[in-house]
Amino acid sequence: MANQAQTLHLQVNAFDVAELRELLPEEVEVVRDRPAGAHGEPVLIATMVLTPLVIQGITLWLLKQRRRVSVTVNAEKSFANGDRESVSFTVHMSESTSSRDVVEQVVAGMKLDPGLVETVSRLAT
Amino acid sequence: MALGQSWTDPFSNHTHLTNVDVTAHLEELVGVGTTPRHLLLPLLHEAAHHWCFLSPVGNTVALLNMRVRRRALQVVDDQEAPKTPLLLDLVSSRVVTELLRPLAEGIALAMEFDAVSRKTNFVSYPFVAAVRAFAPGSAEVDIVLFSAHLNEALTAARIAPQGVDRRLNVYADRMDEGGTGYLLGYLATRSMMYSLWRVLGRLVEEGDLCVGYLRAYFYQDWELVDLLLDRTRDEIEHANAIRQHIAERTWGIRDVTASQIEAFEDLASTDADMRDPRYVRALGLDPDRARRGQDRLETLGLELSQALDVSTKHEDLADFLFVLESETAAARRTVFLGSADVVVSVKGGFADVSTRDRVLLSDLTTGASDAVGPGELEIFFESEHSDRPRLLHVTNSQGLVAFVSAQHDANDPDPDDAPALPRSALRQIGAVFDEIVEHAVSTSWVSIGLAHFMEATPSVCQGIYRDVALRYVPTDQMDDVAAVLGAGGIRALLGNNRDLAEALAIAGAVIPTRPLRPLLDAEIRRWGLEHDLVDELAKVGERGFSVLDAKDDWLLGRA
Numbered sequence: 099m100a101n102q103a104q105t106l107h108l109q110v111n112a113f114d115v116a117e118l119r120e121l122l123p124e125e126v127e128v129v130r131d132r133p134a135g136a137h138g139e140p141v142l143i144a145t146m147v148l149t150p151l152v153i154q155g156i157t158l159w160l161l162k163q164r165r166r167v168s169v170t171v172n173a174e175k176s177f178a179n180g181d182r183e184s185v186s187f188t189v190h191m192s193e194s195t196s197s198r199d200v201v202e203q204v205v206a207g208m209k210l211d212p213g214l215v216e217t218v219s220r221l222a223t
Numbered sequence: 224m225a226l227g228q229s230w231t232d233p234f235s236n237h238t239h240l241t242n243v244d245v246t247a248h249l250e251e252l253v254g255v256g257t258t259p260r261h262l263l264l265p266l267l268h269e270a271a272h273h274w275c276f277l278s279p280v281g282n283t284v285a286l287l288n289m290r291v292r293r294r295a296l297q298v299v300d301d302q303e304a305p306k307t308p309l310l311l312d313l314v315s316s317r318v319v320t321e322l323l324r325p326l327a328e329g330i331a332l333a334m335e336f337d338a339v340s341r342k343t344n345f346v347s348y349p350f351v352a353a354v355r356a357f358a359p360g361s362a363e364v365d366i367v368l369f370s371a372h373l374n375e376a377l378t379a380a381r382i383a384p385q386g387v388d389r390r391l392n393v394y395a396d397r398m399d400e401g402g403t404g405y406l407l408g409y410l411a412t413r414s415m416m417y418s419l420w421r422v423l424g425r426l427v428e429e430g431d432l433c434v435g436y437l438r439a440y441f442y443q444d445w446e447l448v449d450l451l452l453d454r455t456r457d458e459i460e461h462a463n464a465i466r467q468h469i470a471e472r473t474w475g476i477r478d479v480t481a482s483q484i485e486a487f488e489d490l491a492s493t494d495a496d497m498r499d500p501r502y503v504r505a506l507g508l509d510p511d512r513a514r515r516g517q518d519r520l521e522t523l524g525l526e527l528s529q530a531l532d533v534s535t536k537h538e539d540l541a542d543f544l545f546v547l548e549s550e551t552a553a554a555r556r557t558v559f560l561g562s563a564d565v566v567v568s569v570k571g572g573f574a575d576v577s578t579r580d581r582v583l584l585s586d587l588t589t590g591a592s593d594a595v596g597p598g599e600l601e602i603f604f605e606s607e608h609s610d611r612p613r614l615l616h617v618t619n620s621q622g623l624v625a626f627v628s629a630q631h632d633a634n635d636p637d638p639d640d641a642p643a644l645p646r647s648a649l650r651q652i653g654a655v656f657d658e659i660v661e662h663a664v665s666t667s668w669v670s671i672g673l674a675h676f677m678e679a680t681p682s683v684c685q686g687i688y689r690d691v692a693l694r695y696v697p698t699d700q701m702d703d704v705a706a707v708l709g710a711g712g713i714r715a716l717l718g719n720n721r722d723l724a725e726a727l728a729i730a731g732a733v734i735p736t737r738p739l740r741p742l743l744d745a746e747i748r749r750w751g752l753e754h755d756l757v758d759e760l761a762k763v764g765e766r767g768f769s770v771l772d773a774k775d776d777w778l779l780g781r782a
Contacts, residue, residue, distance in 0.1 A: 107226050111388035112395030113721045132230035139229045139268045140392040165751040174226045184225050
C-alpha cells in the first residue's frame with residue numbers, strides 16, 4: 099500500500115469547484131500555487147484525499163457534464179513519499195452512459211487499482 | 224501534464240511556466256511554430272506581465288527593490304543606520320506594486336483573452352514571442368503578416384476547454400475586497416479599452432495595439448517614475464501621492480485622443496526610445512515631470528552601479544549582492560521558458576547534455592574543464608528580440624558550460640552576455656537577501672509603518688479600480704451592479720447560470736476574430752449549448768452592465 103496515491107489534484111474551473119463541493123462538501127480544497135507577491139495566471143487546482151467516496155463524487159460530477167459528450171481530465175496524484183504522477187484522460191459520455199461506465203473510465207484514466215470500480219459502484223448503489 | 228500556476232515575479236521579472244517539459248519537448252519549445260499549443264495562453268499571460276515589468280515604472284520598482292536590499296544590509300550592519308530611507312523605498316516599491324496589481328492582471332488577461340492584431344504595424348513583444356512560438360513558418364517572414372496565423376491559434380486556444388476554464392475563473396471572482404483582483408483588474412482594463420475604442424474605432428479589432436497603449440500609458444509613465452523617486456515627502460504623503468496619481472491616470476484615459484494613440488502606434492512600431500519626447504506627448508505626460516523622472520531614474524542607476532559600503536563583517540554579503548544585482552538586471556530582459564536537471568559531459572572542449580535515457584544536445588563548444596556530472600539546462604529568449612532564436616544556457620557545478628543559440632544556422636550570442644548563474648541559483652540567493660530585508664524591517668519601527676500601508680492596499684485598489692470598471696453603468700443602476708459584481712462577480716450577474724457563463728466565455732473567444740452572430744451561434748451549438756443564450760447575454764445589459772453588445776448580426780464583446 100506504500101505506493102498508493104494519497105491525494106488527487108484536479109485542474110478545474112470555479113464552477114467545477116462549486117459543483118464538486120456540493121457533492122463532496124468536506125473533501126475539496128482549492129489551492130493557489132505561486133510564490134508570495136508574484137503575479138499568476140487564472141487557474142485553479144482542487145485537491146482532495148483519494149478515497150472511494152471522492153471517486154464517486156468525481157463520477158457524479160462528470161455525469162453532470164454529460165452534454166459535453168467528452169470531458170478531458172487533467173490531474174496529478176501525489177504519493178506518501180512526495181512523488182507526483184500526472185494523468186490526463188478523456189471521459190466519453192452519452193445519454194446511455196451509466197455511472198459504472200464513468201467509474202471504470204475514471205479508475206482506468208487515473209491508473210488506480212481496478213478493484214476500486216467495484217468498491218465505488220457499491221457506494222453508488 | 225504537471226499541474227500548477229504559471230507566475231511572474233515583478234522585481235526579478237522571472238517568468239515561471241508550468242507544464243513545460245524541457246527534456247521531452249526541447250525541439251518543439253525552441254522551434255518555429257512548434258511550441259505545444261497548451262502553452263499559448265500561459266505564455267501570453269506571463270509574457271504580458273514580463274512586458275509590463277520591463278518598462279520605466281517596472282525598472283524603477285526593480286531598482287528600488289535592489290536599493291531596499293542594500294539599505295536593509297546597511298541596517299543589519301549598523302543598527303544606527305537611518306531607517307527612514309529604507310521605509311520610503313519599501314513604501315515606493317511595495318505600494319505601487321500592489322496598487323498596480325489589478326491593472327497588471329487586467330492587462331495580462333486582456334492579452335490572453337481578447338487581443339488580436341489585424342492591420343497595424345505595431346506588434347507587442349508578447350505577440351512577437353507568440354508568433355514565433357506558435358505560428359508555423361513565421362521565422363523568415365514579416366511578423367505582421369504572420370499575426371493572422373497567431374489570431375487563429377489564439378481563437379483555437381481560447382475556445383478550447385482549458386481556455387474557457389480560465390475565463391470562467393475570472394467571471395467567478397468577486398469584484399470587492401474579498402476577490403483576488405483578477406475580475407476587478409480585468410473589468411477596469413476592459414472599461415478603459417472601451418474608452419479608447421470610442422475615440423479610435425479601429426482599436427476594436429486591434430486588441431494588441433489597444434492593450435499596448437494601456438500598458439505604455441501606465442508603465443511608461445515617467446511622471447509616476449518621478450513620484451516614486453521623489454524623497455521630499457514623508458511616507459504617508461508619499462503613499463497618498465502614489466495612490467492619487469494612479470487614480471488620476473485611470474480617469475485620464477477618457478481624455479486620450481485618437482492622434483495620441485496613433486502617435487504611440489508610430490513610435491512603438493519603430494522601437495523609438497521610451498524617453499523620446501514624442502512618447503511623452505502621446506501618453507499625455509507633463510514634459511517637465513517626465514524629464515525629471517528620467518533624470519531621477521538615471522541617478523538611481525548610477526547610485527546602484529557603485530559598490531556598497533559596509534563593515535568588513537558584511538563585505539562578502541555586499542559582494543554577493545553586487546553580483547546578484549548585475550545578474551538580476553540582465554535576467555530581467557529575458558523571458559524564461561523552462562529548465563531541466565541534466566547530465567553534462569565535458570571532454571576536450573566539447574559538451575554533451577543528456578537525461579538518463581537520451582542525449583538532448585551534443586558537441587557544444589565549451590571552455591569548461593573536463594567533467595561528467597549533474598547540471599542544468601535552461602531555455603529563454605531576449606524580451607526585446609523575441610522573434611530571434613531561443614537561447615540555451617548550460618551550467619554544471621563549476622559554472623557556465625555553454626551559451627548558444629537553439630537554431631543551428633543562427634549566430635550564437637555573445638559569450639560575455641552569458642548569465643554566470645542559473646535562474647534557480649539566482650532565486651535562492653535573492654531569497655537570502657529578501658530574508659535580510661524582512662529581518663531589518665521586523666526588528667525596527669519600519670515594520671509598523673509598512674504594515675499600515677500594506678493593510679490598506681486592498682481597499683485603496685477598490686477605490687481606484689471599481690469606479691473605472693463601472694464607468695459605463697447608468698447612475699441609477701450603479702449600486703445594484705456594484706453589489707452584484709462585488710459579491711459574486713460576472714457569475715452572479717449571469718444568475719449563477721453555468722451555461723450562460725460558458726456561452727459568454729465562448730463569445731469572448733470568438734468575437735475578436737469573428738464578430739458575427741451566425742458564427743458565434745454555430746460555435747455555441749458545437750459546445751452543446753442553446754444558441755439563444757446569445758440573446759440572453761445581450762439582455763444582461765438591461766441590468767446596467769453590458770457583457771455583450773449585439774446589433775443585427777454584429778457583436779461586440781464587453782467582458
